[in-house]
Amino acid sequence: MRSAKSLDDDVTDRQLRLFVGLVVVLAMFAAVVDATLPVRPRPGWPDALLLVAICGGTVFAHRLRVHVRVRSNGEAVAWAEVPVLVGLALAPVPWVVLAAVAGALIDKVLLRLPPRKVVFAVAKEVLTATAAGLVLIASGMDHAADRPHFNPIALTLAFGAMVIVDDLVFFPLMAIVQQAPIARVARMNLDVKIVGHVFRLATVLWVVAVLAYRGDPLLLLLVPLLIACVHLWHSRRVRTRVERESWQRLSRAIDALNVPDLTEVLHLASTRAAQIFSADDVEIDFADGTSDRVVRGVERGVTFDGPAPAASTPDGNLITAELQTTDGSYRAGELRLRFRDRVNFTEFEQYKLRTFASALCTAIRNAQAYAELARISTENAHAATHDPLTGLPNRRKLYERTSASIADGAGGGILALLLIDLNHFKEVNDTLGHAAGDAVLREVGRRLQDAAQPGDLVARLGGDEFAILLTGLPAPAMAAHRAESMLAQLDRTIEVDGMQLTVEAAGGIALAPGTGGVEELMRRADVAMYQAKRSGRRTATYAHARDTADLGRLMLGGELRRAVAEQQFVVDFQPIVDLGTGEVISAEALARWHHPQHGHLRPLDFLETVERSGQLAAFADAVLDQSLTASGAWREAGFDLPVAVNVSPRSLLDPQFPAAVLARLHNRAVPADRLVLELAETLTLSQLEVVERALSELRDAGVRLALDDFGSGVSSLSVLSRIPVHELKIDREFVLAVETSPEAAAVIRSTVDLARSLQLTVVAEGVESEPQRHALFRLGCVAGQGHLFARPMGAGRLLAALRRGSGGRPGVLAEALHETGAVVRLPRRRAHGRSSLPHLPA
Ligand code: C2E
Ligand code: CA
Ligand code: CA
Numbered sequence: 068m069r070s071a072k073s074l075d076d077d078v079t080d081r082q083l084r085l086f087v088g089l090v091v092v093l094a095m096f097a098a099v100v101d102a103t104l105p106v107r108p109r110p111g112w113p114d115a116l117l118l119v120a121i122c123g124g125t126v127f128a129h130r131l132r133v134h135v136r137v138r139s140n141g142e143a144v145a146w147a148e149v150p151v152l153v154g155l156a157l158a159p160v161p162w163v164v165l166a167a168v169a170g171a172l173i174d175k176v177l178l179r180l181p182p183r184k185v186v187f188a189v190a191k192e193v194l195t196a197t198a199a200g201l202v203l204i205a206s207g208m209d210h211a212a213d214r215p216h217f218n219p220i221a222l223t224l225a226f227g228a229m230v231i232v233d234d235l236v237f238f239p240l241m242a243i244v245q246q247a248p249i250a251r252v253a254r255m256n257l258d259v260k261i262v263g264h265v266f267r268l269a270t271v272l273w274v275v276a277v278l279a280y281r282g283d284p285l286l287l288l289l290v291p292l293l294i295a296c297v298h299l300w301h302s303r304r305v306r307t308r309v310e311r312e313s314w315q316r317l318s319r320a321i322d323a324l325n326v327p328d329l330t331e332v333l334h335l336a337s338t339r340a341a342q343i344f345s346a347d348d349v350e351i352d353f354a355d356g357t358s359d360r361v362v363r364g365v366e367r368g369v370t371f372d373g374p375a376p377a378a379s380t381p382d383g384n385l386i387t388a389e390l391q392t393t394d395g396s397y398r399a400g401e402l403r404l405r406f407r408d409r410v411n412f413t414e415f416e417q418y419k420l421r422t423f424a425s426a427l428c429t430a431i432r433n434a435q436a437y438a439e440l441a442r443i444s445t446e447n448a449h450a451a452t453h454d455p456l457t458g459l460p461n462r463r464k465l466y467e468r469t470s471a472s473i474a475d476g477a478g479g480g481i482l483a484l485l486l487i488d489l490n491h492f493k494e495v496n497d498t499l500g501h502a503a504g505d506a507v508l509r510e511v512g513r514r515l516q517d518a519a520q521p522g523d524l525v526a527r528l529g530g531d532e533f534a535i536l537l538t539g540l541p542a543p544a545m546a547a548h549r550a551e552s553m554l555a556q557l558d559r560t561i562e563v564d565g566m567q568l569t570v571e572a573a574g575g576i577a578l579a580p581g582t583g584g585v586e587e588l589m590r591r592a593d594v595a596m597y598q599a600k601r602s603g604r605r606t607a608t609y610a611h612a613r614d615t616a617d618l619g620r621l622m623l624g625g626e627l628r629r630a631v632a633e634q635q636f637v638v639d640f641q642p643i644v645d646l647g648t649g650e651v652i653s654a655e656a657l658a659r660w661h662h663p664q665h666g667h668l669r670p671l672d673f674l675e676t677v678e679r680s681g682q683l684a685a686f687a688d689a690v691l692d693q694s695l696t697a698s699g700a701w702r703e704a705g706f707d708l709p710v711a712v713n714v715s716p717r718s719l720l721d722p723q724f725p726a727a728v729l730a731r732l733h734n735r736a737v738p739a740d741r742l743v744l745e746l747a748e749t750l751t752l753s754q755l756e757v758v759e760r761a762l763s764e765l766r767d768a769g770v771r772l773a774l775d776d777f778g779s780g781v782s783s784l785s786v787l788s789r790i791p792v793h794e795l796k797i798d799r800e801f802v803l804a805v806e807t808s809p810e811a812a813a814v815i816r817s818t819v820d821l822a823r824s825l826q827l828t829v830v831a832e833g834v835e836s837e838p839q840r841h842a843l844f845r846l847g848c849v850a851g852q853g854h855l856f857a858r859p860m861g862a863g864r865l866l867a868a869l870r871r872g873s874g875g876r877p878g879v880l881a882e883a884l885h886e887t888g889a890v891v892r893l894p895r896r897r898a899h900g901r902s903s904l905p906h907l908p909a
Contacts, residue, residue: 094190097197106159107211124150125170160200198232199225217279324430327437337364346404354400388424454527457512465526480539482579483546486592490571492531514556573599577609627682638693639859643852649881655711656694695735697862711743725764739769799833819847
């Protein structure tokens with residue numbers, strides 16, 4: 068493919084060739100006419116000398132040029148008419164034509180013009196001289212007379228013919244070269260031309276008159292004087308004009324440099340400099356300390372742009388200028404103008420070059436400042452929409468993309484949102500440190516990103532929550548499939564500091580809702596995610612039918628304050644029983660929410676909301692208060708039972724918590740050892756320092772501590788080594804399997820053994836059947852709670868049950884085991900003993 072530019076050039080070139088050819092043909096025709104003209108020399112005139120004079124005059128006339136610009140060929144002032152016309156007044160036309168042609172030839176050869184231009188100049192000379200000659204012959208000019216005949220009209224006409232032929236030949240040529248309309252070319256410098264014509268005609272008339280009337284030859288000396296004057300005047304005019312034009316061009320170029328793109332600045336500068344300074348090649352060595360780049364250009368375009376070392380240096384004469392701001396505070400490298408020929412810059416040229424260089428330097432600095440600004444603003448835009456830790460888009464970006472996708476129909480397919488929450492991530496953070504936590508989050512982000520498909524958007528919402536926008540799904544069922552495969556990416560262990568960590572996560576999927584937009588989609592995914600968490604599944608898909616309860620769960624947050632104030636939280640109690648005797652030895656407090664709309668809510672339905680809200684302390688206090696009140700009431704009735712209260716992990720992190728508990732004990736006048744705090748084992752790993760301090764404060768005050776759900780977590784033993792508890796509660800899942808699974812039985816037995824060596828008591832949870840009770844007892848576990856003995860119930864009902872008793876024995880809820888004989892009972896030390904629970908079997 069050739070560019071339009073070069074096609075244009077080809078067209079111009081063809082037109083030029085055609086035109087020059089036409090002129091040459093016409094000139095040859097004129098030459099033939101010349102050859103037929105009579106040659107009758109004037110008697111007594113030294114012919115050869117005359118011809119040499121004409122020839123010399125022509126050369127001289129051609130050489131009279133105005134030199135203003137570097138490498139400019141000058142503005143030729145057509146003084147050539149003078150020697151030709153004077154010659155025609157003195158000598159035969161063919162001779163004059165020959166002499167004029169010789170003069171023009173010599174001039175062009177001296178100028179070292181290319182052959183085509185020489186041919187054109189010669190042809191033009193033939194045509195103009197012939198035209199003038201023919202006009203003079205037509206007006207009766209007689210060369211045979213002994214002295215020239217002064218005919219001003221004929222001379223003026225001949226002069227006019229010369230000018231017209233010259234213009235007819237020259238204007239079209241310029242129009243083709245400059246690709247401008249002929250009329251514009253003709254109008255250029257019209258004033259200068261007309262004045263020039265008048266003076267030249269006057270000169271011709273003067274010379275011919277002096278010769279015709281045999282005037283004093285000294286009078287001819289006026290001619291060089293006149294020429295000098297006109298030439299000076301003309302030079303000044305042209306110089307001023309050219310200077311003005313060049314300043315205009317310079318200022319246009321400087322304006323043009325005012326673009327924000329550095330490359331554009333450098334490219335423009337190189338080509339414009341070539342044009343303004345008529346340099347053969349312009350090189351910008353852009354080296355501002357941060358980069359080293361060379362851009363090279365000629366008038367028609369950029370020829371090189373690349374690293375400085377790759378730039379080969381063409382030969383030539385160099386004129387250079389530092390690229391620096393006028394105050395010299397900033398330097399951007401060097402501007403080099405290269406010329407094939409030797410050039411000397413005038414002061415004016417040098418000044419222009421310095422101006423250009425400093426403007427270029429400013430433009431470069433502006434472009435760089437602009438680029439820097441643009442970079443900062445994209446960086447800010449990126450920071451505003453991305454998570455700095457993982458580099459993933461953030462919540463804002465997810466919202467933007469999701470609403471856009473919902474708005475334009477998800478590109479034809481189905482749109483779904485997958486919300487992922489890591490389970491127990493806090494533990495990683497708390498036990499291994501934030502650096503490890505960050506490493507895990509980064510790896511999770513990476514894996515999710517790797518598993519994403521084109522069109523998906525993986526975002527980190529904050530903390531351990533991630534979300535993936537799935538677009539263009541072919542069917543709704545695909546969402547669950549994709550979600551499963553994304554979560555499966557987290558199955559592989561993550562290595563942090565040489566440790567292999569397993570990450571569990573729950574994912575909630577929601578399909579784009581008909582109404583409600585992003586917010587509703589997020590809410591649904593959130594609901595589904597909690598359903599997955601609660602049910603212990605990896606993923607769950609949002610279903611409207613299951614939403615009401617969850618909607619309630621989410622709304623509960625706002626109602627909590629009222630719930631606490633209006634005492635909607637109540638506490639049920641489940642007795643803990645001596646497995647051997649069936650005697651009640653204590654009771655566990657279990658919170659309930661009598662919700663005005665949702666009815667009787669169990670802790671799993673609202674605990675999370677309470678923990679997340681600011682109402683946890685108030686809630687825990689309400690439960691503790693009711694528990695101690697109940698315990699006091701039982702004691703008054705003769706049943707001195709300690710009460711076990713569940714403590715939310717988060718409560719332990721509250722620095723006020725120990726003091727609040729001790730204050731309640733004090734208010735209710737309950738001895739500290741009548742309170743057991745049940746700690747969820749999952750948390751006790753977290754924030755061990757804080758928790759340890761809180762717990763030792765409580766323990767030192769006499770409060771008893773129990774580790775809930777013991778055995779269900781992996782870290783049970785390590786927790787035990789750091790937290791000085793009095794009691795272990797065996798998790799329901801082991802009790803459930805105690806008869807069928809040897810492993811469950813082994814866990815229970817080793818827990819009992821461990822407890823014995825640490826002098827701790829053990830309580831089994833969820834005892835539902837007599838065989839379980841027997842099995843537990845045989846394994847050495849002597850205390851338990853569960854539906855077998857009693858379901859949780861109100862404090863009053865429990866008291867009634869205690870009074871009623873079993874088999875006529877108050878305070879006993881079940882028949883004694885027949886195997887009790889196998890157990891060596893130690894005397895109970897109620898008042899001042901370490902434990903109010905039965906001691907371990909020996
Ligand atoms: P948990 O501490 O393991 O409490 C025992 C749970 O097992 C209670 O469920 C209880 O009703 C249930 N349960 C008792 N016997 C049996 C049985 O024989 N079979 C079966 N399948 N279940 C039995 P609930 O009341 O729903 O409490 C659930 C969890 O909520 C509790 O687990 C405890 O961790 C937490 N919780 C309860 N009350 C409070 C409270 O006041 N504060 C805090 N922070 N957490 C509480
Ligand atoms: Ca408990
Ligand atoms: Ca439990």
